[in-house]
Amino acid sequence: MTVVIGFEGSANKIGVGIMRDGTVLANPRRTYITPPGQGFQPSDTARHHRACVLDVLQEALQEAQITPQDIDCVAYTKGPGMGAPLLTVAIVARTVAQLWKKPLLGVNHCIGHIEMGRLITGAQNPTVLYVSGGNTQVIAYSEHRYQIFGETIDIAVGNCLDRFARVLKISNDPSPGYNIEQMAKKGKKFVELPYTVKGMDASFSGILSYIEEAAHKMLLSGNCTPEDLCFSLQETLFSMLVEITERAMAHCGSQEVLIVGGVGCNVRLQEMMAIMCKERGARLFATDERFCIDNGAMIAQAGWEMFRSGQTTPLEQSWITQRYRTDEVEVTWRD
Structure with a gap:
């Protein structure tokens, strides 16, 4: 032992x-x-x-x-x-x-x-989406390395969510991302935001700049609610993540996806990834906040x-x- x-x-x-x-x-x-x-x-x-x-x-x-x-x-x-x-x-x-x-x-x-994700879920050789406050990477194991197939070219997806939470003065308890997720569930109106995928990589800083500016204008004019903006931001960011993950799966011939990192607890991200996996006949593995x-x-x-x-x-x-x-x-x- x-x-x-x-x-x-x-x-x-x-x-x-x-x-x-x-x-x-x-x-x-x-x-x-x-x-x-x-x-x-x-x-x-x-x-x-x-x-x-x-x-x-x-x-x-x-x-x-x-x-x-x-x-x-x-x-x-x-x-x-x-x-x-x-x-x-x-x-x-x-x-x-x-x-x-x-x-x-x-x-x-x-x-x-x-390694924790592999242990807890039992995933054998998954394509890994690692999403947190400081990191955004699509990873697959090959030849004694965890190879990075795609990543953010500027800020991490969690950092984007955290910084938007600060704009709306959303509580950091238990975490800003969790509170955005709860607000997004009440969002009804989808606001078009920049969608930036470059090959296998994604960029989140432009979306953040755009939605920060839009938040001040739209909330003043009453065109949309903070909940609508949280909903729109999540849908856009997560669509980008699902796209680059699917591209890595196609490249590797992979039939498993494992989501890890703090943003990986997000139920909406898991739902969107599960839809993509179902269409490909693949399996999704994810863990909870523990x-x-x-x-x-x-x-x-x-x-x-x-x-x-x-x-x-x-x-x-x-x-x-x-x-x-x-x-x-x-x-x-x-x-």
């Missing part, structure tokens, strides 16, 4: 997860929530993580009913993500590994999402896969990197 503890803190969630051979033993987390109309700054987020991390660690050990002696490896998020929060968590993981005399492993955040949203267990799971295939990170190389590409990692644990 192999037990791995994982520390995640690349954005506004701090999480500590413990995995034992594919079983989630514990997965507590805390979220740093800012007032409506505001995003989260790296220094404030890091301060939040520093204040919470030891409590979350203790909670994870108690929930898993294990002691540090039972743990075989300490995994942490190496990147990508925000510098200050990543650094905070890396220092804690490094300290814990030395105190407990355990090997250390730096994990790619995106691969954490993919595993879609950043969490420690996904880092522990990727760490478990890496550790069992013989990987560890020497202490002198246990740094972080804000820009850490999914395709930079050699996938030693898959055939």
